Each structure stands twice: as structure tokens, then as C-alpha cells.
Amino acid sequence: MNFNILYTVLKYIPSPIRMESIIVGLAVHIPAKSFSHFYKIKNTRRVAAFDDEYNKDFFNMIMESLSYDLDYQENEHPEILFDNKKERFKDIEDADFLEERTAYLANDFQFSPIESLQTNDKDLKDDLEDLQKMYLYYDRPKPQRITKTEVKRLLKKQINSYHLSNLVMSPKVYDEFGGTNLFDYEINNEIYVKAISFDYKRLNQLSSELKSIIYDLNTIQVSKVILTRNENLELLPKEQLSAFKTFKNKLYELEKSKNLNIHLVPLSELEQTLNKI
Template sequence: MKTFDILYSVLRYIPSAIRMETIIVGLAIHIPFKQYSHFYKIKNTRRIASFDDEYDKDFFRMIMEGLSYDLNYSREEYTEDLFNDKKKRFTDIQQENFLDTRISYLANEFQFSPIESLQTSDDKVTKDVKDLQKMYLYYDRPRSERITKTEVRNLLSKQLNSYNLAHITKSPKIYDDFGGNNLYDYKINNNILIKAISFDYKRINQLSTELKNVIYDLKQLDTANISKIILTRNDNLEFIPEKNKLAFKQFEIEIENIEINRNLKIDLIPLSELEETLNKTKA
């Protein structure tokens, strides 16, 4: 079965360069093989108003409409006669750098993440695009339709497959103290471990238990041949309950202490920064 890449980038709104607090407001997707591109913008704009009560809604709308104009194209949607002008604007739709040329001009309040890739196929591309929307435009959906941890792990898997890494091991044989649960999702080049975790549990007790388990396992890990651990977390932390935010902050502190005490590099990153993080490791 032929595979091909979904290229994507996450748009963040940053109202203050000093505080550097961010909220995800859009997702740009490009599939060169399918001659498809689309900008998925946040629907629940009330969350932006609650995040930044001074935001200019007219300016915000103008940015969103401009990105839709620059990015929205589907080979199957248009006819030559009615959309000839649009076809002229998208003559580069099959080029790998198409997305970069369309989003690189934004800066300051609106910033796109580095472009990531996700390996897919004809029978999975529709679901993968929907899962990316569920991942990054999380609060646009009711609770029952939000992305699950299993779906996050599937995205992680497809993202890693698209990188064409020389040495990648799924579910490396690193078990908990009881020998039953595999602690990490992947090992890269025999010295980098990757694990997907979540901070958006409904119950604080469930979240606290998972984070404590991650900390405990990190403290017990044999790091003789490990140079780095990458913990990929979900985005959309700006609207989680205050207790969950406090748990996240404490988790970050514990991570820093482990790095110092065990001389171990641990990156806690959103999935949209994975390739950039791996590239920095190579440098």
C-alpha cells in the first residue's frame, strides 16, 4: 500500500511577548500527494476572549480569513472553468515547501510551529486529518469526541515513521517493577526513549497517579546507555482545571530535579515539536 505524508503546522496566538502565554487558534495541513491544503481555524472564539480580554476580534478575523484564502485548496473540489484563478494561485500545491511559503511571514502575536510530517495512506488519511484536528483544536469538540490517549500514541507512531529514522524500536523491553507494563513507547538509535503522556484527565487523582508513576519510573531507570528521554504531552493546557495546572508545574519541577540528580536530559514537549527536538539531538 502506497504511503505519503501529511505536513502540518500549529498556529498559536501570543498576546504578550513578555508573558509568552499561548493558545492554539489554528491548524494548517498540506498533503502534496493529494494536492490538498486547508487551514482549520478555532471555532470557539469565546475561549480567545477569556484568554485575552483585550484581543482585537476584527484583526483576529482578518488573519483567519487571510490564512484560509492562502491555504484552502482541494484538487477534487474545483473545476477548470469556475476556479481558474484559484488554480493559478495554487500551482505549487504539490511542492514540499508549499506550506512553508504560505505561513513563514507570520510573527509576533501569531506564530506557526515548525512543520511536522505524519505518514498516512489512502485508507487512513481522512481519519488522520480528523485526529490532528482533535489533537490540536481540542476544545472545539464535545468531551465525548475528544482525542484519546490511544489516538495520541497512533499519531506519535505515524509521525516517527515519516522521519525515516535508521534505528527505531517500538515498545522497547523496559518494564515496570512488576515486569508487566512496558514503560516507553519507542527507543530511537538505542539511546533515546520516547513516551506519550497526557495532562488532561478529568479527575485530578487519575492525573496525579500517572505523573507520580512517570516520576518514579524515571528515578528507577537504568540510564547507562540512555542519553535523552522525550516525553510528548498534549497541547491545549491553557484551559485545564487549575488543580491540573498546579500538578503540571510540580511535574516540571520534579523533571528538572531528576535531570540534575541523574545527569539525564529530559524534554517535555508537545507532539508538534518532536521532529525539531530530534533534529537538535543530532546536531
């Protein structure tokens, strides 16, 4: 039987002027399993490097507070429930549990809009692992980080959780050379979705993919496109970050010259973006 994982990512935004952010946590809720957990960033050295005014004690206080508010699973050992935890989590099966527990944060710490991911008992462990690999990307050594194949799998599960009535996987949109693997999904006969990554080991591979996307968007007949990307791009190596900024500028130029509606967003903002276009 399928059920949903609800999740939201926590962003640390030290400057309201620059509005640059780094993901420092992931909150998940599974109403069907009476489960909730806050996965916090382990590599806090990256947070300190990101913010030269980083306050370790204040940061840790926020993280521990969120763990207190969010960490729960059924059948925990009795000694863990000494503080009337069952009473504190009596709403654990409610659909709006996660929203209620995360809505109060603002300013330096902000949760993204809640997203959903369709899963089942067989895939649940792997899906939770992939979500952590996706959003707490730099907590892991390079060989253990999420792959593009795993990102596409998450995209598939996330889109399936929306229960869209008009959804086509691998739509037949042809490029000038007869190729069709241009997009991962077509929604409502007008919105095309593709997962991309900027975290390539070789800059030439990244450059080739980005140039291919720009060329295709300039030559094929589509009007609404969503490109889902990886998070925490601020922490990419300088060359990849420069490629991301150039790519964004090229997309903006295409929007103007071809009258396209293009959104380059992290996976955690997919549903919000779909609702806007």
C-alpha cells in the first residue's frame, strides 16, 4: 500500500539583505506510520564558513529545540517517553502536523513549503535515505552522495504523490535530430519537467548538458518548463557555481526572446511552482 512522506527543508539565512541561504535540516512526517523526525546537518563547519558571524551556541539551541518538537515514532522505549511525549505528540497522525510544528520559525531560520513523496513499506528506508542525501548533501563523502539517477527517482515519487490526472512520463518531444529524451514529464499537455544537476566532477560534462538544454529550449516548441535542480548551490566549487549563474542568465534571455515560461527551482519547491504556472 502506498502512503506519503511529507517533508520540508530548513534554511539558514543569516542576512535578510543578501538572502543567501544554506540548508541545515530536513523535517519529515509520515502520518500513516505515526513517525516524525528532524535530520539536522552534521557538518556544521560549512555553516561556520558560510556565515562569518555564526553563533555556535544559538545554532545548536535551535537544532535541539526542533528535535524536541519533531522527533517521534511509535513504540519508542518507555524510558524515552518520560516527559509525557505521547501527550505532546497526540496530533502525530494529523495531516497538518508538520506545518503546525514548523510554521513559527522566521528570519534567520525558515522552512520551505511542505512537499510530499509517495512511498511504500518496501521503499520507505531507501526514500528517507535519499531525501537526506538530497538535502543534507555535504554531510556525506563524495562517493556516498546522491546520484542523478536517484534524483530522478525522487522526482518520480514526488510527482506521483500529487495524483495528477494528466501526466506523461518521458513525453515524445523531438529535438532537431529526432531525439526524444528531452524531458522527464509532461503535465496537462503544456508543462514540461526535467531534473538537472550542477554537481558534476568534470566541468566539461556539466557544460555539455547545460548547452544542450539551452539549445533545445531555443529550437523546440514548448512554452512552460520546470527544471528541478540540486540544493545548496552556494557551496558548489567556484567553476560549477559560475556555470549555474551563466545558465540562469541564458534562461532569462530565452524567456524574453522566445516568450517562454521557465522555472529553475530545487525539488523542494516543485509543487509550489506547479501551482503558480
